[in-house]
Amino acid sequence: MSVKIIDSIMGSGKTTWAINKMNTASPSQKFVYITPFLDEVQRIKREVNSRTMIEPNSRNGEGTKLRSFKELIASGFDVVSTHALFKSADDELIGAIEEGNYTLILDEVMGVIDRVDIGKSDINALTTSGLIRVDENDQRVHWIDSGYDSGRFNDIKLLADSDNLYKFKNLFVWTFPPQVFSAFKETYVMTYLFDAQIQRCYFDLFGIDYQKFMILDNRLVNYNRSLENREAVFKLINIYDGPLNSIGEERFALSTNRLKTYSPKVISRIKNNLNNYLRNIKGAKGGDILWTTLKDKQRALSGAGFSRSYVEWNIRATNDYADRSVLAFIYNRFINPYEKVFFETPPRNITVDDDLLAVSDLLQWIWRSRVRNGQPIDLFLPSARMRNLLLSWANYEI
Structure with a gap:
């Protein structure tokens, strides 16, 4: 089975297409629709x-939404739920799902890999005590102590027994x-710039075949990025060009590491x-503003009128x-x-595109604003690298 990637620019109608597909499909075809947010579940x-799309609930013997999800599938219902619950999928x-259509x-x-919360000393203890074995070829972790019933490493045992745990340097990765x-009989993944996403690396890692499509005039067609009309989006974005950008001229300026280590003066x-940009240059009020930075620095950078x-x-x-018109992306x-080293280290050798991922996340964030309604916005983007990537995207260079 080949996964169908709907790699279509924001605003092209991916969700509308999906709703129409579910509304027009045969009653015998059952659907599981997974979305990041509860608001979209309700939509x-x-x-x-x-x-009738049914949302899992905790009103069952185990008191868990996962149990409800399993019961709904076993009974043949159509299900709508969130990424968070879907990530709990077990055997x-x-x-x-395999037994249904x-x-x-x-x-x-969605988040398809994650660092497991376990320290280096505990990993060494598991290895030296003979509880686990690490495959020399792919570094997959196998639990080999069949007598281990329960204890402090029970969560690690469950991950290893499901063949979803890898040792990477001094880390465990799920x-x-x-x-x-x-x-599933069919799988559709709706996103934009799929080649930039960690899930693309994950599909390559596990040999999951996929084909790329896009939405054009409410129809699913073969992917062709030249048909995206990027220039229509870019012309709505008025990017600030002035001395306030001087803080972001270095390649790594305003990165996670830099933001965490900058002095109080910086x-x-x-x-x-x-x-200065939000309040003086643009004269924006709180209801006009949308801004972001690393979560750890939100409080330090917040100010009166836009916190x-x-x-x-x-x-x-x-x-x-969707009503915000003055934006600032301080990241x-x-x-x-x-994640990068995990995929790119032999024997995996899967290339991660840092630049395409950066512009993908930037575009998704910008699209939260009124630009989604075809209205112009002002953008303060002090990182020179991020500005250049946005321009490269607009020119179809990446």
């Missing part, structure tokens, strides 16, 4: 009217079970520049800020180092 329940849920529609890529995608300068206008830089799939996005 799907409301707008898919040819069938029982996978088996139930289910199509998966995944709204936006991966979403790839067999989930083969359990942080104060960044805050003053942000305040409540902060939205995290990785937000997706929400329309709650220089690079992939988490452990």
Whole structure:
């Protein structure tokens, strides 16, 4: 089975297409629709009217939404839920999906790998005590002590027994079970710039075949990025060009590491520049503003009149800020180092595109504003690297 990637620019109608597909499909075709946000769950329940999309709940013997999810699938219902719950998929849920005629529609890529909360000394203890074995070829962690029933490492045992745990340097890394995608009769992933996403690296890692499509005039067509009309979006973005950008001229300026290690004097300068742009140059009120930075620095950079206008830089799939017109993106996005090295280290040798990922996240964040309604916005983007990447995207260079 080949996963169908709907790699289509924001505003091209991906969700509308998905709703229409579910509304016009045969009653015998069952759907699981997975979205990042609860608000979108309610939208799907409301707008898919040819069938009843049911949201898992905790009103069951185990008191968990996962149990409800399994029971709904076993009973043949159409299900709508969130990324957070779907990431809990286990062998029982996978088996139930395999037995049904289910199509998966995944709204936006999801977190498919994660660092496991365990220290280096505990990893060494597991190894030396003979509880685990690490495969020399792919570094997959196998639990080999069949007599281990329960204890402080029970969560590690569960991950290892499901074949979703890898040792990487001095870390354990969890991966979403790839067999989930083969359990469905059809799978659609709706996103933009899929080649930039960690889920693309994950598909390559596990040999999950995929084909790319896009939405054009409400139809699914073969992917062709020259048809995206990027220039129509870019012409709505008025990017600030002036002395306040001087703080971001270096390649790594305003990156996670730099923001965490800047002196109080530099942080104060960044805050003053942000305040100057929003309050003095643009004269914006709180209700006009949307700004972001590394979450750890939100409080340090917040100022009077815009402290409540902060939205995290990785937000997706929400329309709650579609009236905002003055934006500030105080961040220089690079992939988490452990993710990059995990995929690029032999024997995996899977290339991660740091630049495309950065512009992908920037565009998704910008799209939360009124630009989604075809209205112009003003943008303070002090990182020279991020400005150049946005321009390269607009010119179809990346």
